[in-house]
Amino acid sequence: MKKLLVLAIITFINFTTYSQNSADAKKLLDEVAAKVEGYQNIEIEFNHRLDNVDANVHQETRGNVTLKGDLYHLNYMGTEQVFDGKKIYLIIHEDEEVIIQKPSNTEDTLTPSKMFSFYKNGYTYKMGALETIKGVKIQYVKLTPIDTHSEISSVKVGVDVKTKHIYNIIETGQNKTITTLEVRSFKTNQPISEKLFIFDRAKYKDQKKYTISEPK
Numbered sequence: 001m002k003k004l005l006v007l008a009i010i011t012f013i014n015f016t017t018y019s020q021n022s023a024d025a026k027k028l029l030d031e032v033a034a035k036v037e038g039y040q041n042i043e044i045e046f047n048h049r050l051d052n053v054d055a056n057v058h059q060e061t062r063g064n065v066t067l068k069g070d071l072y073h074l075n076y077m078g079t080e081q082v083f084d085g086k087k088i089y090l091i092i093h094e095d096e097e098v099i100i101q102k103p104s105n106t107e108d109t110l111t112p113s114k115m116f117s118f119y120k121n122g123y124t125y126k127m128g129a130l131e132t133i134k135g136v137k138i139q140y141v142k143l144t145p146i147d148t149h150s151e152i153s154s155v156k157v158g159v160d161v162k163t164k165h166i167y168n169i170i171e172t173g174q175n176k177t178i179t180t181l182e183v184r185s186f187k188t189n190q191p192i193s194e195k196l197f198i199f200d201r202a203k204y205k206d207q208k209k210y211t212i213s214e215p216k
Contacts, residue, residue: 025125025141028159035164036116041068043187048076049180057177062184065112071197072112082199083113089199091210098204100214116166119157122146128156137161138168150174 036042043066050059063076074081080091083103090099103113119125119141128140143155153174158167168182204210 021127022125025127026119028127028139028164029119029125029141029157031164032159032166033116033120039188041066041188041190041192043067043185043190043192044183045185047180047182047184049182050177051180052175052177054176066190066192066196067112067115068192068197070113073196074112082197084197084199087199091204096210098199098210098212100199100212115169119143119155122150123155130161131158133158133167136167 043064045064046062048061048063050057061077063074065072065074065076070083071085072081072083078092078094080089080093082089082091086102088101088103090101091097092099122145123143124146126142126144128142131138131140137160138158139161141157141159143157145152145154151174153172155172156170158169159165160167163186165186166183168180170181171179173179201212205212
């Protein structure tokens with residue numbers, strides 16, 4: 001009887017500790033999201049790295065993105081991606097092609113619009129390690145998909161403890177591919193033109209003769 005009581009107490013303490021850890025992790029991410037929502041716009045320069053040891057894949061590319069609410073303009077790997085709130089315009093300059101798509105509702109798809117809010121649905125939370133990187137304290141939060149069939153194994157979000165801005169996002173796939181997004185610069189409330197989030201069809205069709213594809 002005494003052993004059962006001790007076991008029950010230990011189980012209760014472990015559960016309470018886990019629950020508090022989970023609550024603290026979500027609270028930190030909520031603070032990040034709330035702070036971002038207070039900005040008129042955000043400009044981010046980033047490094048994007050793809051690693052898979054088994055497949056001997058190691059790629060690193062730089063890019064930048066401007067966000068205003070759900071709207072964004074992304075420059076990455078020689079292409080532009082514009083979201084005007086309704087459709088996504090993928091502008092491939094090398095091929096002189098524009099592909100127009102509707103945004104995906106798939107939770108596994110991490111788009112610029114979801115960068116600060118993707119954690120809100122479909123994940124459990126756990127506070128990770130507190131690390132000092134280049135003199136900056138970074139608190140990690142580990143996210144695990146609730147869907148056991150998800151292609152994602154886990155996601156680690158690194159948060160700058162002082163600024164409450166995201167430092168990096170490290171996604172590990174079920175295929176052992178590790179995708180790392182590291183923020184190089186983070187600017188807010190910059191003077192930007194609204195035209196940045198508008199696709200000028202005439203500019204690409206009439207002047208540059210780009211091929212425009214829009215699936216029905």
